[in-house]
Amino acid sequence: MEEVVYYNDLFDCYGELLTDKQREYFIDYYQNNLSLSEMAINYDVSRNAIHKQLKKIIEILENYEVKLAIISKNNKIMDLIKSLNDDKLLSEIERIIEG
Secondary structure (H helix, E strand, O other): OHHHHHHHHHHHHHHHHOOHHHHHHHHHHHHOOOOHHHHHHHHOOOHHHHHHHHHHHHHHHHHHHHHHOHHHHHHHHHHHHHOOOOHHHHHHHHHHHHO
């Protein structure tokens, strides 16, 4: 389950860098909980083709995180923020980060 949460975090951060088809596959499998067989039927491709594409998508997302480390940096920043004792400053920083 933690793996799926991590993949969704990667997707939230880097998903716009994927192709439209890659985003559709990711969303169907990891967010809509479709099986490989259901996706194969929907996209009129083999189950194996879906599986390979999902593996490739995860590799791409993980590669972005290795190179850019946005999620890792964000987590470190959030840990530092949580250790602040100034509630006003903490809430202001959280407001800025969450946009």
